[in-house]
Amino acid sequence: MSLNPATSDASIIQSLFNATTILAALVFILVEGLLLYVALRYFRRKADEMPVQVHGSNKAELTWTIIPFLIVAGLGIVSVGTMDQLTARGTSTNPVAHVHALNDELARKSVEEAKKTDLVIDIKGRQWFWQYTYQQYLTKTLGVRASSQSENPAANPQGEFLIVPEGKTVRLDMDSADVIHAWWVPQLGGMIYVNPGDRSYVWFNAKAGEYYGQCNFYCGTNHAQMISRVRVVPQAEFDAYIKGKRAEQQSDIAARENRGGDAKIGEQLYAEGAYRVAASIGAAKGDVAAAATVTGMEPQAVAHVMAYLESIK
Numbered sequence: 001m002s003l004n005p006a007t008s009d010a011s012i013i014q015s016l017f018n019a020t021t022i023l024a025a026l027v028f029i030l031v032e033g034l035l036l037y038v039a040l041r042y043f044r045r046k047a048d049e050m051p052v053q054v055h056g057s058n059k060a061e062l063t064w065t066i067i068p069f070l071i072v073a074g075l076g077i078v079s080v081g082t083m084d085q086l087t088a089r090g091t092s093t094n095p096v097a098h099v100h101a102l103n104d105e106l107a108r109k110s111v112e113e114a115k116k117t118d119l120v121i122d123i124k125g126r127q128w129f130w131q132y133t134y135q136q137y138l139t140k141t142l143g144v145r146a147s148s149q150s151e152n153p154a155a156n157p158q159g160e161f162l163i164v165p166e167g168k169t170v171r172l173d174m175d176s177a178d179v180i181h182a183w184w185v186p187q188l189g190g191m192i193y194v195n196p197g198d199r200s201y202v203w204f205n206a207k208a209g210e211y212y213g214q215c216n217f218y219c220g221t222n223h224a225q226m227i228s229r230v231r232v233v234p235q236a237e238f239d240a241y242i243k244g245k246r247a248e249q250q251s252d253i254a255a256r257e258n259r260g261g262d263a264k265i266g267e268q269l270y271a272e273g274a275y276r277v278a279a280s281i282g283a284a285k286g287d288v289a290a291a292a293t294v295t296g297m298e299p300q301a302v303a304h305v306m307a308y309l310e311s312i313k
């Protein structure tokens with residue numbers, strides 16, 4: 001929940017938070033007030049004084065059973081109502097609700113039909129970053145991708161933003177490449193689990209701004225670094241971003257062809273510990289010789305790791 005919601009989902013969650021906070025405050029005041037009243041009104045004044053002894057008062061027992069029951073039942077009803085209202089989860093009469101079937105194309109289609117969207121972005125949770133793919137801008141050889149992990153951690157320690165246009169309905173189609181992660185940008189809406197071999201969906205239509213989130217399910221050693229940053233920008237700025245990304249990728253593809261390197265061998269090296277140097281390789285921007293000098297690896301090995309990193313990009 002967020003005190004400064006940027007989408008309707010986030011506002012709905014905030015209303016629930018406000019209601020429960022007010023209720024909790026009333027309970028606090030009532031209980032503390034009674035406690036103080038009883039302590040001051042009935043404390044022992046004389047050494048031989050004995051208070052009235054009460055055993056099994058039906059009135060008292062019923063009161064402190066029924067009131068908490070009503071409070072908890074009421075909270076349950078409004079919580080379920082709130083969950084139903086959230087677009088990410090759909091409603092009981094909406095087919096979007098709980099679409100979780102494993103790689104189920106039919107389920108995926110019902111999602112497409114149920115919710116008209118302006119932009120769909122594929123998000124893959126990886127140990128330990130979020131990888132963004134703009135499906136609508138995919139061509140045979142070229143997709144527009146970005147990730148929350150910075151290519152050059154020294155220059156940009158918090159990684160790249162997920163860029164989306166303002167005032168547009170954006171759907172995130174999410175799954176995981178490895179373990180369970182959780183997508184959560186409080187100002188944009190509720191948390192949602194991101195599971196391997198499964199798809200989770202989130203919709204939002206946000207006003208311009210920068211919003212921050214954090215993977216909310218412990219996913220391994222570097223979980224704390226799995227930050228998500230979303231920047232909602234005017235359409236023109238978004239178009240320019242996509243254009244820039246495409247140009248970047250085209251030059252990446254050209255560089256890859258000149259370099260050689262085997263993604264399979266690279267994957268092995270990565271698993272054996274080359275991931276520790278992957279950031280320096282990224283920072284070298286495709287320059288094998290420079291990356292070899294910085295990392296102390298053989299140029300051929302660097303080329304293999306680069307090929308692997310590009311294959312998962």
Ligand SMILES: [Cu+2]
Pocket residue numbers: 180181182215216217218219223226
């Ligand atoms: Cu995570």
